[in-house]
Amino acid sequence: MLIIIDQNDSRPIYLQIADEIRFLIARGELPENTPLPAVRQLAGDLGVNLNTVATAYRELQNEGLLAIKHGAGAVVVSRTTLEKDEISLRKPLRSALANMFLAGLSWAEIMNLVVDEMRGLLRETR
Amino acid sequence: MADIILLTIIFLLQLLLFYFLPTLDGQQTLFGIVLKNDDFQTYGLPILRRYRRDLFIVAVASVCGLLLIGKLSPNSLIVAYIFVTLGIIVPLFRYLPQTWKLRDKSTVSRLATPLKPRHLRDFTNFWFELAVIALAIAPLAVLMFYYPNLPDIVPIHWNAAGEADGWAKKGFSSVFFLPVLAAFLQIFWIILKQDIIKARFRVPAEQAERILSLKEISLQANVEMVDWCRLACGVLLGTVALLVLSTIAPPSVAAALNIFTWVNLVLMLSGIAFFLYRMILVNREVKALTGQITFQTADEMEGWTDGLFYYNQKDAAFMVEKPGGVGYTINFAHKRAFLYLALIGLPIIFSIFSLILMKFQ
Numbered sequence: 381m382l383i384i385i386d387q388n389d390s391r392p393i394y395l396q397i398a399d400e401i402r403f404l405i406a407r408g409e410l411p412e413n414t415p416l417p418a419v420r421q422l423a424g425d426l427g428v429n430l431n432t433v434a435t436a437y438r439e440l441q442n443e444g445l446l447a448i449k450h451g452a453g454a455v456v457v458s459r460t461t462l463e464k465d466e467i468s469l470r471k472p473l474r475s476a477l478a479n480m481f482l483a484g485l486s487w488a489e490i491m492n493l494v495v496d497e498m499r500g501l502l503r504e505t506r
Numbered sequence: 507m508a509d510i511i512l513l514t515i516i517f518l519l520q521l522l523l524f525y526f527l528p529t530l531d532g533q534q535t536l537f538g539i540v541l542k543n544d545d546f547q548t549y550g551l552p553i554l555r556r557y558r559r560d561l562f563i564v565a566v567a568s569v570c571g572l573l574l575i576g577k578l579s580p581n582s583l584i585v586a587y588i589f590v591t592l593g594i595i596v597p598l599f600r601y602l603p604q605t606w607k608l609r610d611k612s613t614v615s616r617l618a619t620p621l622k623p624r625h626l627r628d629f630t631n632f633w634f635e636l637a638v639i640a641l642a643i644a645p646l647a648v649l650m651f652y653y654p655n656l657p658d659i660v661p662i663h664w665n666a667a668g669e670a671d672g673w674a675k676k677g678f679s680s681v682f683f684l685p686v687l688a689a690f691l692q693i694f695w696i697i698l699k700q701d702i703i704k705a706r707f708r709v710p711a712e713q714a715e716r717i718l719s720l721k722e723i724s725l726q727a728n729v730e731m732v733d734w735c736r737l738a739c740g741v742l743l744g745t746v747a748l749l750v751l752s753t754i755a756p757p758s759v760a761a762a763l764n765i766f767t768w769v770n771l772v773l774m775l776s777g778i779a780f781f782l783y784r785m786i787l788v789n790r791e792v793k794a795l796t797g798q799i800t801f802q803t804a805d806e807m808e809g810w811t812d813g814l815f816y817y818n819q820k821d822a823a824f825m826v827e828k829p830g831g832v833g834y835t836i837n838f839a840h841k842r843a844f845l846y847l848a849l850i851g852l853p854i855i856f857s858i859f860s861l862i863l864m865k866f867q
Contacts, residue, residue: 381622382718384711387615387803404621417623424706424823425619427803453623 381409385426393428397436405445406501410456416446418453510576513587514569521565524594528554528601531799531832532790537602538831539813540610540798549608553601560597568593581671599814602830606813609829614801616711620718624707626700629729638740642692645744646685652751653681660750662864664764670752679863684747688740690853695736697849701842702728705825705834710801717792724788728833731781738774745770785832800827809837 383400385393404410416437417425423433437454440446444462446454480490531538536550568590575586656676662683663672674680707725709717745767752760789799806826809818813830819839828835836843 381620382618382709382714383621384616384618384714386711387617401621410621415623416621420822421623421704422619422621424704424821425708426617427706427708427806427821427823429820430822 383422383426385428392432393426394432394435394439397422397426397428397433398439401436401440402445403501405456405459407503408459412456412459414456415449416454416456418451421453510572510583513572513583517565517568517572517587517590520591520594521561524561524598525558527598528557530786530790532793535793535799536605536608537598537813538789538799539602539605539608539829540793541605541608542610545608550605553604553608557597557601560600561594564590564593564597602814603812606810606830609813610798611807612798613804613807614710614798615803617708617801617803618711618714618718619708624703626696626703629699629703634733634737638692638736641737641740641744642685642688645688645747646682648748649681649685649750652754655754656681656751657753661753662750664749674864677864679860681750682747683857683860683864684743687853687857688743688747690856691739691743692736694849694853695732695739697845699729699732699736701825701836702732702834706823706827708801710796710798713795716795720788720792720795724785727781727784727788731778734777734781735774738770738777742767742770742774782832789832800829802829809839 381404383397383404385396385400387393389396391399401410401416410416416422419430419433419437423430426433437446437448441448441454444458444460445456447457448454477490480493485493528537529535534541534543534546536546536554541550572583572586572590575582658676659673660676660680661670661672662674662680664670702725705725707721709721745763749760749763749767752763793799805820806818809816809821810829811817814835816826816835816837817839818837821837821839824837824840824842825834826837827833836846
């Protein structure tokens, strides 16, 4: 149940935190009613600003995945997001596929990567 | 004579500890600080030699001083001993900042932490807490029960041999000073325990799972050490508080309490040593696995002025791992630092106040 942050990554930290939590929820490692650490605890542990963690939690709350408990962290409330807009779901996928193609991977290699990632995600889910 | 010998033995043990202290955390470390490979041979070893030379000077001066004071003014022996202990720590404060300048400045950029909330209640055992409360109330109850039977003058100070050498008029300050101090201390220990549990807890992204289990062992040992101190302090202060009854108790009870106090002190120090040993073992293994002991970001590194003192306004964490040595220290830029100022200041003010009251009652 580890969350990993990379300060050298181009993505902003709050996005990394949100993505990591979403991934853990998707994998089933954070089932419903799991409490998440307080903003202060997570910010101190990762060495980031309090607002960074607060923003990540808020974004996930807006998506319907978390419920922020005032001053006491957050709780996973659902494993389904509120909005399921296909266009916004396709965009990161399109971008990732384009990157892999530009990196010189063949379609077969790309398929293997995709299937492997899916397996990784579904491994612990029902 | 017995007290001088006892104190000298304890002193020599302390000296031994401080002699080996710099190299406890393993290869290429000095005072727990990780040095760059070449620097340890070229600069680290000379510092180590100078440190141990200073310790030797302190040792010789201290033994001479203790023997002298033992002969001339035996009552001041304990006070002299406190100065001696402070003297042993001075070389550490002198050479640790020098070592800090030689540190391996590598920082981590990929960090991991478990997404699990850490609460005081997860480290709290109901029966243990009950025992600590009982140990706090018992001496208080006994003192209140026997208070009417106490003579007008009660003993409040004993020399190392257990003979009373200081008296005061019977009153709230003289009889109940120690139980009240004990209660203060318990509050302090619990706040400290809570802060250690909430202290910054992280591992590098590489070998995260392995380092995580090691750091968890270290945290557990640290918390257990605090609980051990709570128990030992409670018993120690409770026993000494009961010594005030030694004038109306049979001599065997007074003697037993005296011996029990020394045994308790030894047990307390042994327990602390045991837990510190566990934490040092974890440090050694983390060092062997990753080449570092603590994992700091570049921003956090700036907050350490000399390896001893952490001041970082941008840091959300209050308690952080020391980059040199074992355990935690506080972020003095954090608002909570004021609480600790009060926690340390209040018992001191209370003690001085009570001692004054005892003298003038």
